[in-house]
Structures are given as structure tokens and as C-alpha cells.
Amino acid sequence: MRFKASIQNISTFTKLTASLNSLGPLAWVKLSEEQVCFTIIPEQGTQVWAVLSIDAIFATISVQSAANNVINLEVPLTSLNRALKSALNATSAHIRLTKNDKLPILALTIVTTTASNTYSAFPAAHTGPASHEDGFDASFDNDIGGGNRETIVTHEIPVRVLAPDTVAHLHEPACREPDVHILLPPLMQLKSISDRFTKLALADTKSSTAATATTSRTRLEVAANMHGCLKISIRSDAMSISSIWTDLNNPELDPGHVAGGEHGIAEHPSTRMKQLGTADGRSDQGWAVVSIDGRDWGKVMSVGRLGGRVIACFCHEHALILYVYLPNDNGDDESVLTYFISSYSA
Known part of the structure; x- marks a missing residue:
């Protein structure tokens, strides 16, 4: 099972996850090479079924799995959105599905370029997959010439891989023709x-004075x-x-x-x-x-x-x-x- 993609519309991706996160903390994300789907099904409140074309977010994408090259993930939106916010000024950003201590994670790697005389500090702490907090896996500074310095940072976002049978029964609500x-x-x-x-x-x-909890x-x-x-x-x-x-x-x-x-x-x-x-x-x-x-x-x-x-x-x-x-x-x-x-x- 493999997934990797380069992100071309970081701003759109960030705004999307922020909007979805306001309605629920977890999203079912369905990945394929044709489209990306985000679904929010809270116990109460509004359901969201989002179907995005690949180029709405990604420049390139590769999805491989035994289930017809479709991958289903449960993703914590707060962690994903926080990581994406840090990439808003990046020169490039890539995301891939990998593992840390045998547990699945989404690794978001961002590259930023700053003037070499500008000090930029990134925490090097690592947050393990056991929590739903994203952390920095690594930070590297490379002098790329011309007075510029390239910084590479990877965020790790814990996810859960969902079997096809787990999501097979999930469907959009049925509604009659609108009035x-x-x-x-x-x-x-x-x-x-x-x-x-x-x-x-x-x-x-x-x-x-008559107000009640209801x-x-x-x-x-x-x-x-x-x-x-x-x-x-x-x-x-x-x-x-x-x-x-x-x-x-x-x-x-x-x-x-x-x-x-x-x-x-x-x-x-x-x-x-x-x-x-x-x-x-x-x-x-x-x-x-x-x-x-x-x-x-x-x-x-x-x-x-x-x-x-x-x-x-x-x-x-x-x-x-x-x-x-x-x-x-x-x-x-x-x-x-x-x-x-x-x-x-x-």
C-alpha cells in the first residue's frame, strides 16, 4: 500500500481542512488517482461528502493498493490542518503514507527557502503516533547558494487505515427531489x-427566567x-x-x-x-x-x-x-x- 503526492494548492487544502474540522475532528479520506474524497459523519449535525478532482489540491499523485488502488484513511483534521498551516509559505510540499514504529502516519514534508542571514528556528521534537498531535520529524538547513538557505521539515500525522469492508456501508443520505x-x-x-x-x-x-438546557x-x-x-x-x-x-x-x-x-x-x-x-x-x-x-x-x-x-x-x-x-x-x-x-x- 503506497500513497504519495506533491501539493500544488496548499492554501485551498488548508482552508478545506479548517472548514471540515469545524464540523468534526475526524475525516474518512478516500484516495485514488482519479479523485480525493473527504467525508465527515458526526453523531449529530451536518454531514459532509466532498469529492475533489486531483488538481484541486495535488500536482502529482500515486496511489497503490490491493483494493483496486484505493486507500481509505481515518485522519485527524486538527493535526492535518496545523501541519498544512506551516506549509503556507513553503516553496514545495509533499505528502506520503508511511509508518513509524509500525503504525501508519501521513508524513508532510515542506521545503522553505530563506535568506541565509535570517535565523529560522524549528523545534526538533518528535511526537509519537500514539497521540493525535502532529510533530516535527526532522529539520535540515542546506545552503543552496545565492545567499539563500533551504529548510526541510517533516510533520508526522497519525492515521488509521480502514479496510474496504469497514467503509462499504457508508453512503450519502438519500433525499427526495428538492422543492x-x-x-x-x-x-x-x-x-x-x-x-x-x-x-x-x-x-x-x-x-x-424560564430558560432550560433544552x-x-x-x-x-x-x-x-x-x-x-x-x-x-x-x-x-x-x-x-x-x-x-x-x-x-x-x-x-x-x-x-x-x-x-x-x-x-x-x-x-x-x-x-x-x-x-x-x-x-x-x-x-x-x-x-x-x-x-x-x-x-x-x-x-x-x-x-x-x-x-x-x-x-x-x-x-x-x-x-x-x-x-x-x-x-x-x-x-x-x-x-x-x-x-x-x-x-x-
């Missing part, structure tokens, strides 16, 4: 407003229609506030991707919803609504740091699915992060 699909405004804008609503609701809860979760109501409207609301006994966006885009369905083609589109739930509601958002009809945890939603919105377009699919009172498309250098959307957010029961 509404809409292109979201910038996620960091949504996050700012959602976080403000959540803080207001928490302050209201703490000030209430009210510590703040429910946001997120709704959209097929006329380009999106609304985020929060309600309590003391307040009711909302923000609404209009003139957003409802992407057209592709007959080639809908069962029944043109006839399937005519019978699609979103087509029926489009016959209801208005473009100014004032009508009570034609809205698909989900109730979600405010704090969890704020964590999901952190994926906005990656950029790209986000299409939200609303299954009324059931689930919200976000498709985050990451553009490649050639302009194609070949990588997608899928977020499954369950709605609270009505």
Missing part, C-alpha cells in the same frame, strides 16, 4: 447575519422560493427578526439529469413551487422551509472561505443540501462539497 433550488449569496455574508441572529437569540434565552440550541428558519428569494429568520417569545434576499438565481434543471427528461421537469416539485409565490417574497406561498441549529449553520458557512458558487436545495421541513462547487484553474467546476443538514421536526 426549491437556489444560488446562494456569498456565504461569508450569510454567516455574518446568521451569527448575529444566533447571538441575539442566545442573549434572549439567557435573560429569560433551549440552548438556537433554531434558525431558512426558507427560499423559486422566484429568487431567500429568507433567514429567528423567533422567540420576545422577538421576531428576519433578513431577505431577492433577485437571486434559481438554476434551470438539466433534462439530461432529471428522470423523464422534459416531462420529468414539468412534474418536478420545483416546477410546481414556481407556480406559487412572488419575486418580492411577500407571498406566504411557494416557500420551502427548514429549521436548523444556528451554531451548526455558522460552522457550515465557514466553507465560504474557499470561494466558489453554492447551490442550496430545500426539501421542505426535511433537509437542506448545499452543493459547494470549487472552480479549477481551467474554470471548470470539477470539485464539489456536499453538505446534508437535517431539519428539526415541525
